[in-house]
Amino acid sequence: MALEKLGKALNNALRKLARSGTVDEATIKEIVRDIQRALLQADVNVKLVLQLTKTIQKRALEEEPPAGVSRKEHIIKIVYEELTKFLGTEAKPLEIKERPTVLLTVGIQGSGKTTSVAKLARHLQKRGYKVGVVCSDTWRPGAYHQLRQLLDPYGIEVFGDPNEKDAVKLAREGVEHFREKGVDVIIVDSAGRHKEEKGLIEEMRQISEAIKPHEVILVIDGTIGQQAYNQALAFKEATPIGSIIVTKLDGSAKGGGALSAVAATGAPIKFIGVGERIDDLEPFDPKRFVSRLLGLGDIQGLLEKIEELQKQQEFKEEDVEKFLKGKFNLKDMYAQLEAMQKMGPLKQILQMIPGLGYSLPDEAIRVGEEKLKRYRVIMDSMTEEELEHPEIINYSRIKRIARGSGTSTSEVRELLNQYNQMKKMFKSMNKRKLAKMAKKFNLGGFGV
Ligand SMILES: Nc1nc2c(ncn2[C@@H]2O[C@H](COP(=O)(O)OP(=O)(O)OP(=O)(O)O)[C@@H](O)[C@H]2O)c(=O)[nH]1
Ligand SMILES: [Mg+2]
Known part of the structure; x- marks a missing residue:
């Protein structure tokens, strides 16, 4: 969050x-x-x-x-x-109008450019675009491999040459390469070695001239707080085709300062980075952002997330229905948790629900990969009947399951607790109540 x-x-x-x-x-x-x-x-x-x-x-x-x-x-x-x-009122979404659309990212060292490039590539791929990524970072030896590591699992091609020393040449060749391949979007990652605004902008000019991007994206580290103002302002003045991604807003105590400082320059913030994982990128929409921040929820965002989930193989519409109605068994829960892992934490989704935002029992939804594996082991020792009707699992069954799975009774109980808590939580969501509240507040983000 x-x-x-x-x-x-x-x-x-x-x-x-x-x-x-x-x-x-x-x-x-x-x-x-x-x-x-x-x-x-x-x-x-x-x-x-x-x-x-x-x-x-x-x-x-x-x-x-x-x-x-x-x-x-x-x-x-x-x-x-x-x-x-x-925070700027209106969302300014990234638009892909031309084919290919060329995007260039810039930003000072360690601001999160490379991570954001990968996230953005994946974000666009999820929306059906064919994306190519160019590594023009000739400064950091690992840059090309960093991108490959992030993007290979998704089949997104990265163009680069760790031995090439000329960043402008690399950028030009990379863009040419993907033009010939006929991709929809080309994202160029650049080196971020300059600490001060002038050098950064000079480098941006040089690469820009070579590849003529449709949009230049400045990546700003959200942990620098209100200092972000000067960076954003200098950038805004230097290019009329600029937009901004503010990163590391998860866990940063100064993120609010960064976000408001950038908004104050009038430069459009298009995305925010909210974690280290590839899915931790959110299109920035002040209305939704604030309603979620205040714990009022984000119904529209929730619906979109669910839609996205449904698109993934693992999710069928009736599954989501079952889940939201609180009518699911252990098997369903496991399948959902597993799928959610791929989507980003379930918590992120649940926080979009009005009124739930900050009252969520963390342990009800926070399930790491390790824990999920343990659950799998425990569930393998359950009978079909137990999986489908977990309420029949009494103490002697718990003992048997723990023995069979080589776990402990407290671990089995933990799984059951998780199930019960989650069930309770979903049952307590009353759709009508949500809609009524949304109407009353007339909140932009609530599209129901
Ligand atoms: N928590 C968190 N960490 C992030 C986020 N974005 C990036 N990071 C981390 O920040 C560090 C630097 O990220 P990079 O993407 O390598 O930054 P960069 O701007 O490409 O760095 P240089 O290429 O060296 O200039 C990495 O450890 C990332 O995992 C974010 O939104 N949240
Ligand atoms: Mg980098």
């Missing part, structure tokens, strides 16, 4: 609001102060924070909620709207 700490703090402020009796000036001021503190802790620029919270406070104090909406709900809506504006 991106900006988890900030999200939790903001969510707490909103909870405080929900818990308060009457909403008077003192309550509003207290909540605004909480929001202020949360943003400052996330390294958001002080001036920006003061501006934002002043507007929130003013609107919360002055505006009358429309009929049918409580004051509390109205304040939540104000916070949501102002934070969304703060």
Whole structure:
């Protein structure tokens, strides 16, 4: 989850609001102060924070909620709207108009370019595009292999030559190579050795001239916080065809600062990086992002994820139905967990559900690969009947299963607990309630 700490703090402020009796000036001021503190802790620029919270406070104090909406709900809506504006309001998705579309990524050392190139290639491949990746990094010896390692499993071709010393030449040849092959998108990864903006932009100019990209993508490390402002601004001024990916927003305490600083320059943020895995890239949409950040959920995103899941072989529509209705057995759970592994953590999906965001019992959904293997072993020792009707598994059966699988009774119980918790969680999701809430808040991200 991106900006988890900030999200939790903001969510707490909103909870405080929900818990308060009457909403008077003192309550509003207290909540605004909480929001202020949360943003400052996330390294958001002080001036920006003061501006934002002043507007929130003013609107919360002055505006009358429309009929049918409580004051509390109205304040939540104000916070949501102002934070969304703060991050740019409208999503600016990457568009693939021409064939091939050439994308060039740039960024300072270690910002996450190569990882982002691989993620983006995979993202586009999932959407049906044929993608070629060019490694023009002549600086780092392992760059080409890094890309191959990330992309070979997906059959995405990487063009490169670890012995070539001329980056511009490599970029040109790579683009030519993929043009001849007739791919839809060519992504060029460049070297990121320059620490300061000037050198970076000079290199971008040189490669740009050689390959004439449709879009140049600046990759910014989200952990640098509000310092991202200068980088983004210099970049925006240097190229009219630039967009930005902010990386490492998972776990970074300063991510909020980076994101808001980049948004403040007006440069379009198209994606965010939320982890080290290839699937940890999200198209950036301020509305969805903020509603998820506040724990209000992201229904539209959820539906899209489910759709994506359905496209994978392992998922049939009735499977997803079963799952969402809480009517699934151990076998189903295992299949889903296994498939989710490939898709990115289940948690990511569950966090898009309104109201669930921060109240999720982590252990109900966090299943690592190792654990999954253990589950497999345990399940292999169960009878067909037990797999289909786990509720019949009593203590003597648990003992038998543990013995048979060479595990312990507590491990067997853990699997059963996981199953029960997950079942409870999915059952508690009430679709009608979600839709009603979405309508009430009139949130952009809620497309149901
Ligand atoms: N947690 C997390 N780590 C990331 C993310 N993006 C990249 N990283 C990590 O950041 C480190 C640097 O990433 P690279 O993609 O090699 O960065 P680079 O910009 O290509 O680096 P140079 O080519 O040396 O300039 C790697 O360890 C990545 O796994 C992200 O979104 N989240
Ligand atoms: Mg690199």
